[in-house]
Amino acid sequence: MYVLENILGTPNIKIKKSNYISIITDKIELSRKILESFYNYFSEKRLSLEEKVLIINYFTGEKEQISSKYPIYIENSEIDFEIELGSKSILHQRILGYFKQKFPIEPVFLTLNTLMDNFFLEEVSEKFKSEFTIYSNYKIDFEFSSFSPNDLIKKINIKYKLDENEHNLNEISNFEKIKLKLSMYESQDLVKNREKIFIFYYPERLLTTPEIKKLKLFLRELITKSSTVILATNSKYLLGDSLEEINIIKNQKLLNFxxxxxxxxxxxxxxxxxxxxxxxxxxxxxxxxxxxxxxxxxxxxxxxxxxxxxxxxxxxxxxxxxxxxxxxxxxxxxxxxxxxxxxxxxxxxxxxxx
Incomplete structure (x- = not known):
């Protein structure tokens, strides 16, 4: 059994330890805090003393081991963002990191920026800034914004294919988007050979009932690969299949301990x-x-x-x-x-x- 210390000012909250942990609470705020506590703890996120949560083994009194684990947090409202090429998305970070690893991207852009800066500002600016204003009292000055690796990412378009047919992102089911995001995280080098902890915040949101049932089967497959699934849910289809997998929390207390x-x-x-x-x-x-x-x-x-x-x-x-x-x-x-x-x-x- 886990003991989460310092959540919302409570001394502790108990959570039964299993490979599939489903959590029912009487307050959504508490559900989020519990899941974020698992994620922050196992990702070793630096927090203030007021925010920091410890996760203790109830039976040994010792802190839960962190080094061999890697948490992945999933919230359906952020799925589209994560599998697109926005500057803060996991996909953007993965591709940019790969570019930097495979060829000297920084020197290439440094050379390009130097050439463009000298050529554009000195020659192009001198040639055109007066010609473009022969009938106006205004003068034009040109400035050049340096290229960065992010500009290279912007030139990449993503095509999603199924059976050789192309699909837009809005044509892909949210269940498939969840699997895409998990794949992007799990394929990272730092994740390999570590126990994955998949943390889901009400994953049934935005899913149809058939998709929720498929998700449950998919999550069951994940835990067969030495992984742990932790989720807050209001769906009967996603509750655990045994009493050990079901946590009923009311008034910040685990009732079925x-x-x-x-x-x-x-x-x-x-x-x-x-x-x-x-x-x-x-x-x-x-x-x-x-x-x-x-x-x-x-x-x-x-x-x-x-x-x-x-x-x-x-x-x-x-x-x-x-x-x-x-x-x-x-x-x-x-x-x-x-x-x-x-x-x-x-x-x-x-x-x-x-």
Missing amino acids: QKIDILKQKYLENYPKLEEWDFIEQRLVYLLKNNIFENFEDLRITNKLKNDIDEIFLKSYEDIFIAIFYLKEIGISYNLDITYDESCVFSNYIKKNF
Whole structure:
């Protein structure tokens, strides 16, 4: 488990450590701060003491190792900028760096600037500045702006091709743009042979539902390559696939910090019938994704058919038991409005204990 110290003035925030870390918070500002803290820490960004965040291993009390890791931060609103040739984009920096590495670009521009400066200002200026103003009282002076390597980049046009067909940037899906940006970062020499930490700020934004599903599969592929994915999300499709991969943070506190072994024991001791833990966990994760996580602020659970879209409808008493047992364990309040069935052991347990 990670402990992030000094976020928004709080003593610490715990985050469960896994290869796929999905984070649900009650405040967007906190989500951004958590992700930026991971990025700043592992990129060793210099910050003031007020801004600096430490990431500690909860069990050893030691700082998390930095040297072997490389963080890559992805925010969809900046995707177009990053894969174009703007002066601050990663693509611009990569190409410019390659030019400087492969041939003596600085001496070439120095020679060109010297020739242009001498020729243009001395000969061209003398020849034309009076001729161009023979009928005017104004005089003209010419100035020459030196060439720089950035001017060379400006002469490059990017063509995106798929099956030999050319596409404009606005014709490319945002999912493909995400993959382009990751490729540009990951192919850098300083990134190779280091563990990548891919950090996503609400990556579902600007994506269609089919694209979000594709993104989840793609992120799963990334973590098979000794990489870590950390994301803040409001999409059920991007939540983790196990309890260890899901972090529920409310009031700047990780609610579901319990060890899985302890939670497993409590479930099995109280489960109204014999059942395997794997089934219970899979069902709980399904309920968290599809029924519960979007309504943490006002949880109302029912098995009555109504037209209230704010209520969570669960038909099965077993599902109701699994859900509210977990909510009680992690300290999330809820309202229960159900009819009971005396022939069902889950219904009887709920009536007696909840």
